[in-house]
Amino acid sequence: MKGDLIDLRDRIRARSTTARAEVDAQLERIEIQNPALNAFREVFPAEARDAADRIDSAIAAGSPVGPLAGVPLAIKDNIVTQVGRTSCSSRILEEYRSPFDATVIERLTAAGAILIGKTNMDEFAMGSSCETCAYGPVRNPWDHSRVPGGSSGGSAAAVAANLCAAALGSDTGGSIRQPASLCGIVGFKPTFGRVSRYGLVAFGSSLDQIGPLTHSVRDAALLYQCMAGEDRRDSTSAPHPVEDVLTPIDETPRTFRVGLPVQYRKGNSPAVNDAVARAIDIFQSLGGTIVDVDLPLTDVGISTYYVIAPAEACSNLARFDGIRYGHRATSRAGQDLFDLYAMSRAEGFGREVQRRIMLGTYVLSAGYYDAYYKRALQIRRLIKQEFDGAFSKCDVILGPTAPTAAFPLGGLTDPLSMYMCDVYTVNTNIAGICGISLPAGFDESSGRHLPVGIQLQAQAFAEPILFKIAQAYERVQGGRREVAPKVATKVA
Amino acid sequence: MSEPKASLTLDEVRHVAVLARLAISDEQLPRLQRELTSILGHIEQLRSIDTTGLEPMAHPLTLSNRLAEDVPEAAMQIAELLRNAPATEGDFLVVPKVIGGESS
Numbered sequence: 001m002k003g004d005l006i007d008l009r010d011r012i013r014a015r016s017t018t019a020r021a022e023v024d025a026q027l028e029r030i031e032i033q034n035p036a037l038n039a040f041r042e043v044f045p046a047e048a049r050d051a052a053d054r055i056d057s058a059i060a061a062g063s064p065v066g067p068l069a070g071v072p073l074a075i076k077d078n079i080v081t082q083v084g085r086t087s088c089s090s091r092i093l094e095e096y097r098s099p100f101d102a103t104v105i106e107r108l109t110a111a112g113a114i115l116i117g118k119t120n121m122d123e124f125a126m127g128s129s130c131e132t133c134a135y136g137p138v139r140n141p142w143d144h145s146r147v148p149g150g151s152s153g154g155s156a157a158a159v160a161a162n163l164c165a166a167a168l169g170s171d172t173g174g175s176i177r178q179p180a181s182l183c184g185i186v187g188f189k190p191t192f193g194r195v196s197r198y199g200l201v202a203f204g205s206s207l208d209q210i211g212p213l214t215h216s217v218r219d220a221a222l223l224y225q226c227m228a229g230e231d232r233r234d235s236t237s238a239p240h241p242v243e244d245v246l247t248p249i250d251e252t253p254r255t256f257r258v259g260l261p262v263q264y265r266k267g268n269s270p271a272v273n274d275a276v277a278r279a280i281d282i283f284q285s286l287g288g289t290i291v292d293v294d295l296p297l298t299d300v301g302i303s304t305y306y307v308i309a310p311a312e313a314c315s316n317l318a319r320f321d322g323i324r325y326g327h328r329a330t331s332r333a334g335q336d337l338f339d340l341y342a343m344s345r346a347e348g349f350g351r352e353v354q355r356r357i358m359l360g361t362y363v364l365s366a367g368y369y370d371a372y373y374k375r376a377l378q379i380r381r382l383i384k385q386e387f388d389g390a391f392s393k394c395d396v397i398l399g400p401t402a403p404t405a406a407f408p409l410g411g412l413t414d415p416l417s418m419y420m421c422d423v424y425t426v427n428t429n430i431a432g433i434c435g436i437s438l439p440a441g442f443d444e445s446s447g448r449h450l451p452v453g454i455q456l457q458a459q460a461f462a463e464p465i466l467f468k469i470a471q472a473y474e475r476v477q478g479g480r481r482e483v484a485p486k487v488a489t490k491v492a
Numbered sequence: 493m494s495e496p497k498a499s500l501t502l503d504e505v506r507h508v509a510v511l512a513r514l515a516i517s518d519e520q521l522p523r524l525q526r527e528l529t530s531i532l533g534h535i536e537q538l539r540s541i542d543t544t545g546l547e548p549m550a551h552p553l554t555l556s557n558r559l560a561e562d563v564p565e566a567a568m569q570i571a572e573l574l575r576n577a578p579a580t581e582g583d584f585l586v587v588p589k590v591i592g593g594e595s596s
Contacts, residue, residue, distance in 0.1 A: 192553060303535045
């Protein structure tokens with residue numbers, strides 16, 4: 001697709017442009033647009049220019065270069081990099097500088113990618129709007145009064161506004177797919193275990209996956225392929241060999257089955273249901289068969305998730321104690337170890353993170369473990385079995401990514417209504433399967449012009465068929481549209 | 493085993509904050525009580541599902557423990573690892589006195 005990462009890479013390789021010129025142009029766009037969008041937490045101009053010059057010299061000398069040579073990538077701020085800071089958009093890690101690179105960073109830079117900056121996010125990836133970011137909210141490039149979604153909202157906004165060739169995010173319950181949907185781009189969550197989490201700051205260890213946010217389906221396939229595969233530093237990375245998903249991506253299967261759960265229809269805005277209806281037409285025109293599937297546990301996904309994820313989070317976030325790294329309280333600290341812990345954490349963590357730590361601590365506390373955590377894990381098995389049943393009848397499951405287009409900043413004040421944004425995405429993580437959000441048109445109601453997305457989910461390790469069907473859809477639908485820069489927009 | 497509850501008392505919220513090592517002020521307690529009660533109220537729906545005989549699923553992958561090969565390799569330098577520490581003395585982290593001085 002014109003203007004996507006692969007197109008850029010090919011032009012750099014063919015020397016019709018240079019990596020340096022593209023990095024310079026990207027840095028200039030960031031400088032102009034980021035003050036309003038707040039998509040980037042930090043930008044690396046000197047390092048990015050040096051890396052670009054090295055790629056250009058290698059290409060000029062005819063040396064072999066990697067499949068990502070010269071393309072600028074933005075990285076969500078919960079993936080550790082030796083360059084710059086890794087704050088998770090939290091006060092508690094404000095000045096944290098990682099002594100090592102995440103495995104995905106090693107693999108992408110080895111393939112020639114250039115790190116252009118770190119992107120803002122909901123604090124510790126806890127949120128669906130990027131309003132829990134400790135460094136101010138991120139804004140949606142399509143309408144600066146609205147949220148970009150979350151938690152990978154900075155990455156989504158950066159791609160949508162064309163401030164990078166692609167970005168990395170992490171997805172624990174929809175954190176790649178929902179912001180991709182709200183910003184009108186592609187967002188892909190791989191099968192659990194496919195991409196190493198070594199160097200991803202842990203939130204929910206049985207749910208977290210790193211994935212790409214991109215301009216096109218083929219870009220997502222390429223980045224996935226560069227990152228995927230076993231990593232001996234992540235014992236939860238899957239040993240299964242990684243199949244080539246990119247080369248055969250245009251081979252649309254002659255027949256394929258698209259499952260449509262009746263449970264995915266209610267509570268959506270009309271524009272979202274229209275987008276799904278158009279997708280049904282597209283798949284039928286491509287030779288796909290639409291089959292009804294039943295996922296009655298869709299509605300209990302949020303409840304199951306809000307036991308498992310906070311339980312895992314409160315354990316993972318216990319490491320932030322003001323001792324080895326991160327913020328240490330000075331006010332009452334130094335007298336007593338308990339106060340040092342409790343004050344450092346209270347000062348360092350924002351409201352949503354504290355709320356989830358409290359919830360997780362409660363559901364794991366003495367006497368309640370069986371009633372909450374064990375029961376949630378049993379229902380998790382039921383949800384997995386329900387997907388297994390559905391996938392015996394279809395290759396992919398079609399539905400909305402999110403129930404609505406982007407909502408106004410400050411529009412969802414009650415935590416529970418915010419959690420409901422992820423009703424169609426949490427079960428993908430609970431079951432450990434893969435899912436992709438694709439641009440699917442616009443909500444034009446009441447004078448709006450806001451992107452909406454559709455989601456395709458596939459069985460664990462079924463990435464090859466998922467990418468083929470997503471690619472076929474994108475070819476007919478047209479994919480991502482350019483967003484007009486709103487440089488002059490005044491922000492409140 | 494305790495039954496899940498529809499609401500938390502302020503004392504329970506205070507107790508959970510101690511377990512979580514979070515210094516929550518008295519002014520913040522009612523808001524947290526309200527929010528946690530609302531979320532737990534929603535989670536109540538899990539009780540309506542029959543889970544008899546179901547094996548809990550802690551993890552989506554069926555992987556057994558893996559052992560790393562026992563070979564020496566380069567480790568990170570102490571100075572690198574201590575670079576992010578809020579208070580150090582030489583090669584050590586500075587912490588409040590723990591033995592003999594702990595009050596809680």
